[in-house]
Amino acid sequence: MSSHSDQPLVPAVWRRHDTEILPLWRERLCAEMGPTVASRYAAGLFFEDRRRPIAQWFNPALGAALLVGIETSAEWPVQRFGLFYAPASGGVIRVHTTIHEWYLRTPKQSPTEEEAFAQAINSAESFLQVEMDFI
Template identity: 85%
Template sequence: MSSRSDQPLVPAVWQRHDSEILPLWRDRLCLEMGPTVASRYASGLFFEDRRRPIAQWFNPALNAALLVGIETSAEWPVQRFGLFYAPAQGGVVQVRTTVHEWYTRNPNTPPTADDAFTAAIQSAESFLQVEMDFF
């Protein structure tokens, strides 16, 4: 297993903010899709702020954000973490990476929810590192 020092470092301009989903997500989705469709996007992740755990980074200089959150409905037997990016120029984009999922019928069989969340965070941190190369 690799140590934390082997993992990509998140650029300092990206601040971790996991306590609540930023209003930026709801605002941008409503502009793009309208409030009704936006409220259902990613199983309501951006409107109900109830699906945990989440990991979120915000770049105030760019007004950009990145979120790791559960994107599937709670009733599904396969749960999955998605990565969502709100770029500086506006909008919301789902970042396609390795699938980070677990099976609720076998919660202790790898990959577990913790395994999937850890892997999704690593993907998000790698994405932020690459994204900063473009600025």
């Protein structure tokens, strides 16, 4: 496990908010895809707020957000964390990074769910650092 100093620092304008999925995800997806398709996107992640863990950052000044959440159906043998970005300009973008997954049939073998989640958070924090260079 890497030390805290190896992890990127999140710019101060981004606030962590992990308690519930922000309503802006659902609103943007419905506007973009319609309610029926949006409800199934990423295995219903943005509608049911049931799959845990999540990590989420919000930039209130921009109305932008970044989410790390489980994007695969619970029945799949391979589970995966996805990164989703809601830019200030609107919409929702799937951020393509290293794949952060684990296997339900071998939950104690590496990569575990906890390892995959920690790696996905590192990818998200790196994304926020890069994104701030373009704002």
